[in-house]
Amino acid sequence: MSSKNRPDTRNSIRSRIQRRLIPVIVLSWLSAMALAAVHAFVEIDEAVSANLLNLNHATARVFQTRIDTNYPSNIPLEDLEDEDEFYLLVLGPDGSLIYASHPKLTLPVSEQDGPFQWNGWTMMQNHSAAGHLIIAGQFNEERDELLGSLILSTSLPMLLALGVLLFGVLVLVRNGLRPLQTLSDLLIRRDPQRLDALDVDHQPSELKPIVSALNGLFSRVTRFMERERKFIDDAAHELRTPLTIIKAQCQTFDTDDLNAENRQRLRNLIEGVDKATALSASLLAQARADRPMASQSTFDPEPLARQAIQDLTQSQGDLVAAADLHSITPLNITMSPEDLRLILRNLLENAALHGGRPAHVRLELSSEGTTGLIAVEDNGPGIPVDRHQQVFQRFFRSGRHQGTGLGLSIVRAAAERNGITVTITKGKTLNGARIELRIPQADNINR
Template identity: 35%
Template sequence: MKRSLQKQLSLILGSTIVFTGLAAAVASFALGYSEAKELQDHMLRQIAKLDAGSPVARRVPEVPPQAARQVRIKESESRITIIHLPGNARPAWLGADLRSGFHTLPTDAGLLRVFIQDTPSGERTVVTQPTEARDEIAVNSALYTLIPLLLLVPLLTALLVRIVRRELAPIARLSRSLDQQPADRPQAIDDDGLPAEITPFVHAINRLLERVNHLLGQQRRFIADAAHELRSPLTALSVQAENLAHARSLEAVRDRVLPLQAGIERARQLTEQLLSLARTQAGTGGGPAVQISSIAREVIAELLPFAEARGIDLGLDEIAPSTVRGAPETLRLILKNALENALKYTPEGGEVTLRLLSEGQSAVIEVVDDGPGIPAAERERVFDSFYRLPGAGGEGSGLGLTIAREAASRLGGVVSLHDRPDGRGLLFRYRQDRQQ
């Protein structure tokens, strides 16, 4: 089960409030109880002082012992008793050797809190109060401070849950907004009214949606271009098949089979390039360390029969061996398409060289030919899908350089076209940071 951020925040913060509230309540109760006890002791002391200074108290010693009686304050919640010695009879629980001050003494009726005050004349005033009554008063006083705090804890918890739900509501609105986006044309999310903590996340989503839109646009253009480019060779194949069906002799069949085979081969090559372009656009960078020279030799061995058939001198010039990081198939696509493009447009008897070198921290691959070259104004357009130079010969489909650039971008490299510095022709260059 997925963890709910709202429940987690509510639980953590709510528990913090509850435990903090309980701790505060216990502390408040303890302080209130202690202060109530101190107040009661202070009250006993004040009663003793007031009683000792009153005329009645000064006349108490003159009362005969047999007629002496204890003075009681008839208050049900206090139950305070004042004893004057030697005027009143000494209770059994009151020892004669007790010093002045506060004492807690056991009696038959329970514990008593006793305050004893001696005067310079030898009189003694004893003020008592049952601890049961004192505890009851102290507890009631402490509860008066405790109850509001206890009532505040659930109120704060409910308020906290409501605040968390309200503050996380923009995330729910954001999810609904994303669900309502069209799958084929997602739009950027508006960040108005969103918390500052969520805004970077929304910006990251918007950047992702922008890349998705770009990829979808590429796919739509690719599908449209592929459909357009496949229509012509398939139509030609259909016409050639019909012509073959109307052949009246074996020689006519043989003559018409050759163009049909050539058309099938062109369609096969175009389909293979379309699939390579689609795989390259959908691929990712990264991969193991790859020796460029080993892949270069494999590609040259694969294309050597085609070069020999046209009398082209295809060679490898390894100036500095290098290693790059990436998928070997992607690097192979770059080399193969660059070499195929050079071989197609180099005239018979020409020369194509694959050169491997190193410049600083970069590995460089160059394909040099002595063909017609490409005008500087057209060197960016030839990387567009299915674009071919006006009047260009050969049987290319306009995808070779497009595939090379797409593969280079996946590996983090850069492809470019330049004039051949030592004469007529074109120089294809691929640069990528090399691995030591």
């Protein structure tokens, strides 16, 4: 996809929601993890203090028992390694050393019983009932390792939960905005001729005001276009009557009484009236082609094609030397018969006007698989490839012939509202222009 066609995600609702929601979730997660870490630190610190206090009390009971049973007060000490994680010191009432788990450590005695910190240790000091001073301690590194292990074991599942939560947010935001994308796709695929109201009842409540506003816009556009078409229709009708009267009056002149110059002026006047009459008829046809789609039916187009060929030879007999119908394959198409009649008349008249002199016109009915094909060819010079789209514009004239410039515009308008594809190629038989209509066939056609 090119950069021009790539949607601007900076202004998308989904991106805005995600940019605001994801940081809130991440910050909330980090805050929760920080609070959990602080709470774990406090709990572990309290647990260490409680354990040390329990150790003090247990030690006090042991030494009290020894004293009561006349055990020797001087207990042999074991020289434990300095890196041992727990520390225990017992001093007698007279300050003599009874037990020290770390003899090499010189431990200061606090003035008050209770917990205190010393040189990376958490200490708990108490006096027993017999007057023994008991100090128990735990190395802080052990506590920190326990805290780190606890935070790590908690963070891993929390990180997984955060990833699942963020993924869920992305999916839920996308799914939540899916009705908006569905509405957008519906409007993109909607035929320009369709201005009927969209369904409001089955829309989410957030989209109902938008859909209602669109329906109001469709209604206003429909009324505006109907007024424009009615104006063109009325103008074309109003022009036909005075033009017919003018031409009738011109034809009452006795050309034998006119000199050569006046006879030429009269011919030019009649020719101008004919052009104005043709233009009013084309404007009327264009207005009808731009109306909402007429009722459709399924039918065989061959009778209409034969009638169109017959009408062409009668109206354009001075231009057309041969007009042939070639029904190669029976067709059974679904569209508006009036629109097909309008399309065939304008295609055949266009072929007669732009064909050779004299013109040869070929109307072909065939099929391509499940698609019906109606093609009109002429023996003219053809249409250059760079003008294949331009010729469908209103009032476009090639310069060689002075038609109304509305024929192919009428064809495309009537074709599009029936879902028909119109293409221009080089003629296969007459080597001029070939205009093809591809029409889906009904399912009940006999192959």
